[in-house]
Amino acid sequence: MKRRPRNRSFASTNRGPAFLFGPPPVETAVRQLVNSMPVAMTAIDPDGVVLFTGGKVLTERGIAQAMVGRPIWDFNGEYPQAQQNIRRGLAGEAFTVRLEAGANTYEAHYAPIFDSGGNVTQLVWVALDVTEQCRAEAEIRASEEMYRATFEAIDDLVFHTDRTGIITLMSPSCLRQSGYTVEELVGSSVARVWADPVELANLLMLLRQHDSVNDFEARMVRKDSVEVFVSVNASVLLTEDGAVRGYQGTLRNISERKRAEAERDRIFTQSTDMLAVADARGRFVRVNPAWTATLGYASHELLGESLWHFVPREDRAEGIALVRTVIAGETAADVRLRFHSSDGDCRWLSWRFSEAIDDGMFYCVVRDVTGVVNADMEKEEMLEALSSSAAALAQQAMELDLLREQAEFMANHDSLTGVKNRRAWLADCERIRPTAIAMLDIDFFKQVNDNYGHPVGDEVLCEVARRIATVLPDDASFGRLGGEEFGVMWTAPFESACGDVAAAVHVIASEPVHLMDGRELNVTISAGLSRWLGDSGTPEESFAGTFGAADTALYAAKESGRNRFVIAARPGPHAQKAAA
Structure with missing residues (x-):
């Protein structure tokens, strides 16, 4: 029999290199x-x-x-x-x-x-x-940097706690506001910096009732034991099923404001907050210089004017309704309204209206929170962008994994039959110490190609490989070594290998190959089997000896009539053992 070269390339099949992936x-x-x-x-x-x-x-x-x-x-x-x-x-x-x-x-x-x-x-x-992926990664980095810069620069003390009040996050402003470092407070109870346990209990009660609290006044104890007044804005963090999992919020030092309330007349003009007294119709009666510094208005431009004159028309109805509750004797805290400045810009102002006093007058403490509002909106946009980018990255990762799997399969498997290629099969033999190796060859295959054409030869190769694979155990390594020649490596006992080879020879001869055009073709195979010759020297020499013995046995099977297998004799004066 004319032996075919075993060194087959990735795309070399009986059909030629035009077909890369199989039949x-x-x-x-x-x-x-x-x-x-x-x-x-x-x-x-x-x-x-x-x-x-x-x-x-x-x-x-x-x-x-x-x-x-x-x-x-x-x-x-x-x-x-x-x-x-x-x-x-x-x-x-x-x-x-x-x-x-x-x-x-x-x-x-x-x-x-x-x-x-x-x-x-x-x-x-x-x-x-990956253009969009690179752009998304750059946007994520920029958003994270913006969020980090905002978080580190914000003056308010930002905090998170778990449901038991243990602090899990503090902003860097913690050191300025309380004298404690972030490391000193994270992991400890929020009660550590709370001056009055009753105030803390009231805050928790309000949070459980309303889910959020704005401008809750309390006293905080600094590290140096000095008590300061803080305004707490907090909200409840809920799990997906609605259970409380913690709290988040900000603490703002309002000691200056409290002292201003205690000595209002003396320090009214010194407050950095915009302070005002208004009548029942919302007209300014008195304002402090902070209005000029923040919004650019001189005092005479505000006095006698209604505050609604400076509020955009679409925001007035809600603001007027809140002021009416103040006139009725209630207090409104952190009322956020847009307010025109002297340059025509709109600023977000947080208003705190006191209860109405004599003659229907009420006090206003106003703060520019434009930066806070913008930061909140940017944070929401950032979170949406992060969510979208994460989903896109996950999809791209799945596509890359699929392509890697396909490339790995193509690199290790014969493109025609789908079994392992020569390189992968030899790699298995080097990596695992087998118990036996068999060489299998299709009888008269050259005549199939010459008489029926290479497409029919491809069909025969695929069907032979499929049938042989059905009789082999899962731990056997089966590969196409080149042309019509296949190799099998076992780690099971040698007796099992003998039975598998016999089954392979039988399963090929037991039924003709049914071609795609309806014709049938009788096909047989011959095989040579050798037990592992482990005493042949180095592992490489043992493999070469075993491989050569199986190859010699294969040719003995061909010479003795084909459609059979021959077991290579152990080294010594023993003859080959044939089995039909």
């Missing part, structure tokens, strides 16, 4: 799969001639089929980095790299395909457009 149904399925993905997939031979192109990136540009059969260098001359990457792959290097092509960024995975001699027979690469 026509598999070929069509793989091409459809690749063309449905947002990638560019290319395969070239060692000379750089394009064997296959696919993927939306190329098909949508209308150049996929035009590239096949032409040198790849004709299409990427303007991208030196791409040419350099291809040369690296043809040199035998598998790698992943990002490259710029125009306004887009691509992540390319290069996978050279080797024959058993270690020579590159093909280079396959898949490029995924």
Whole structure:
């Protein structure tokens, strides 16, 4: 029998190199799969001639089929980095790299395909457009930096606690506000800085009743034992089922404001907050200089004017309703209204209206919270962007994993039959100490190709491989070594290997191969089996001796009539043992 070379390349089948993925149904399925993905997939031979192109990136540009059969260098001359990457792959290097092509960024995975001699027979690469991913990553970094800068710069003390009051987060302003470092407070109870346990209990009661509290006044004990007044804005953190899992909020030092209330007439003009006294119709009766500093109005521009004159028309109804509750004897805290400044801009102001006093007058403490409102809106936008970016990244990761799995399968399996290729099978033999090795060969296969054509030969190869695989145990390594020759390696006892080889010979001869055109073809195989010759020297020498013994036994089976297997004799004066 004329022996076929065993060093088969990745795409070398009886059909020729035009078919990269297997028989026509598999070929069509793989091409459809690749063309449905947002990638560019290319395969070239060692000379750089394009064997296959696919993927939306190329098909949508209308150049996929035009590239096949032409040198790849004709299409990427303007991208030196791409040419350099291809040369690296043809040199035998598998790698992943990002490259710029125009306004887009691509992540390319290069996978050279080797024959058993270690020579590159093909280079396959898949490029995924990651432009949006790179843009999303940059936006996430910018958003995180903005949030971090805002969090670190904010003057209010921002806190989070768990449901038991244990502090889990503190802003860097903690040191300025309380004298404690963040490390000193995180992990301790919030009661550590609370001057009056009754005040803390009241705050918790309000939070449980209303889910949030604004401008709750309390006393905080600094590290130096000095008590300061703080205004607490807090809300309840809930689990998905509505249970309380903690609290969050801000603490603002209002000691100055409290002293101002105690000595109102003396320090009214010194307050940094905008203070005002208004009548029942909302007209300014008295204002402090902070109005000028914040909004640019001189005192005479405000006195006698209704505050609603400066509030945008669409916000007035809600504000007037709140003021009416104040006139009725209630207190309104942290009422946020937009207010026109002297330059025509709108600022967000937080108003605190006191209860109405004699003659229907009431006090107002006003603070510019434009920065806080903008920060809250930016935070919400950032969280939405983060959520969208995370989902996009997860989808891209899934697509990359799928492409990696496909590339790994293609690198280790015979593209026609789907069983392991020669390189992968030999790697199994080197990695695992087998108990036996068998060589199997299709009888008179050359006549099949000569008489029926290579497409029929491909059908026979696929069906023979399929039938042999059905009788082998899961722990056996089965591969196509080249042409019509297959190899099997066992780790099970040698007796099991004998039974498996006999079953393989029988299952091929037991039923003709049914061809796609309706014809039937009787096919048999011959096999040579050798137990592992572990006393042949080094592991490499043992493998070579066992492999050679199985190969010799195979040829003995051919010479003794085919459609049988021969067991190689142990080294010594013993003859080969044949089994029909």
